[in-house]
Amino acid sequence: MVFEGVVGLGIACLLAPAIAEFAKLRNKADKGFSWLAVAGVFFLFSATFSFVPSMLGTILTSLYLAELFSIIGWILSLIGTLFVGYEMLFEK
Numbered sequence: 001m002v003f004e005g006v007v008g009l010g011i012a013c014l015l016a017p018a019i020a021e022f023a024k025l026r027n028k029a030d031k032g033f034s035w036l037a038v039a040g041v042f043f044l045f046s047a048t049f050s051f052v053p054s055m056l057g058t059i060l061t062s063l064y065l066a067e068l069f070s071i072i073g074w075i076l077s078l079i080g081t082l083f084v085g086y087e088m089l090f091e092k
Contacts, residue, residue, distance in 0.1 A: 006047040010073070013077055013080075014041070016037075017034070017036060020033055028088055028091075032082070032083030033080065036077060036080035036081070039073045040077075042076060043070065043077075045069050046066050046073060
């Protein structure tokens with residue numbers, strides 16, 4: 001089964017630090033990979049709103065919480081990507 005949408009994005013953001021650790025690259029850009037891992041958690045939390053039971057889901061959907069956490073995850077992943085790029089190219 002292929003993960004789609006926000007769930008797949010969250011899993012990819014969580015796998016990036018693990019693969020970087022395996023490739024011995026994480027110590028060069030540890031701060032950036034930490035930001036990416038936190039972004040993955042926000043993306044996965046954003047995806048959970050589609051699995052909430054109907055009455056509670058209607059209330060939470062009207063608050064736009066899924067979109068809010070998805071936007072926060074996107075901003076965190078952007079910051080993490082910029083940190084990784086900067087630290088890999090210019091530092092250490």
